[in-house]
Amino acid sequence: MKSICLDFYFPRLIAFAERAWHNASWEKSFKTRQNVNEDYPVPDYKSRDADWARVASIIGHRELKRLEAYGVNPRIPPPGARNMTYVKDNITKNVLHTDVAYPGLVPQVSGGKNKWADIKPATDITKLNMQTLIFRTRNAANSRYSVEDKYVLEQPKNVLERLVEAGLINAPSGMGIPPGFETSTSTQKKSAGTGNPSSSSQTNTG
Numbered sequence: 001m002k003s004i005c006l007d008f009y010f011p012r013l014i015a016f017a018e019r020a021w022h023n024a025s026w027e028k029s030f031k032t033r034q035n036v037n038e039d040y041p042v043p044d045y046k047s048r049d050a051d052w053a054r055v056a057s058i059i060g061h062r063e064l065k066r067l068e069a070y071g072v073n074p075r076i077p078p079p080g081a082r083n084m085t086y087v088k089d090n091i092t093k094n095v096l097h098t099d100v101a102y103p104g105l106v107p108q109v110s111g112g113k114n115k116w117a118d119i120k121p122a123t124d125i126t127k128l129n130m131q132t133l134i135f136r137t138r139n140a141a142n143s144r145y146s147v148e149d150k151y152v153l154e155q156p157k158n159v160l161e162r163l164v165e166a167g168l169i170n171a172p173s174g175m176g177i178p179p180g181f182e183t184s185t186s187t188q189k190k191s192a193g194t195g196n197p198s199s200s201s202q203t204n205t206g
Contacts, residue, residue, distance in 0.1 A: 010067055010074035011059045011102065024051050060102030064139060076146040079107035079137050083125065083153055085161065096125045096153075100137055110134040110148070125153070 026047035033040050067074050080099045085092060098107040098119055108116040116136065131153055137146040163169045 008075050010072060011064060012075075014059055014063055015055060018055055024048075026051060056101075057103045060100075060104030061140075064102070064104065065141075068139070068141075068144070073144060076105065076137050076139060076144060077101040078146040078149040079105075079135050081107075081133070081135055081149075081151045092126070093124055094126045094128075096123045096133075097121065098123075098135070104140050105137050106140070106142075108136050108138055108145075110136075128153075 024047075026044040029041070029044035029047075031041045031043075064074055077100070081096060083094055083096045085094055087093075096119075098121055100107055107119050109119045110133070111117055116138075118138075119135075133151045133153065134148050135151060136148045138144070160169075160171075164171045
């Protein structure tokens with residue numbers, strides 16, 4: 001039981017230890033404001049993000065292998081997944097994006113009957129007939145895996161489509177919203193544009 005609990009703390013414990021002993025230059029940019037009427041100083045987010053990318057790469061490509069060599073089985077997080085729609089030259093494509101917590105780990109998708117295949121960070125799923133996909137993450141040696149995670153494919157929407165659907169903006173001309181994405185507002189505009197103006201006009205007989 002103790003071994004299982006200890007394994008679960010890794011690799012997050014590595015990042016915790018790194019922050020405990022290493023004083024990064026960007027930490028000094030996180031300051032409190034001296035006057036309540038002033039805005040908070042803008043921290044150096046760019047350096048912070050670059051530092052995290054460096055640490056995550058070290059963990060994924062080196063430290064995970066080292067832990068496994070010492071008999072520690074660090075937790076492997078499941079991958080993240082999201083499907084998006086892209087329209088270019090009146091051609092609509094549905095693309096599945098996947099990502100992992102640490103570089104060096106590889107996302108996999110189930111093909112059924114306990115068969116798994118590596119999946120690219122961006123995969124065209126326009127012609128995919130499946131509605132539910134099952135993912136997991138494997139280590140570099142393909143010997144250990146994360147828990148399986150089920151992802152239900154929703155009708156994908158890009159950023160513009162989400163803004164139009166929320167009623168925050170009107171659909172730009174040439175936006176090319178795929179069938180099924182029309183909002184009630186855009187549908188009303190379309191029907192109003194094709195209607196007969198004379199049928200809706202009233203004659204003043206007074």
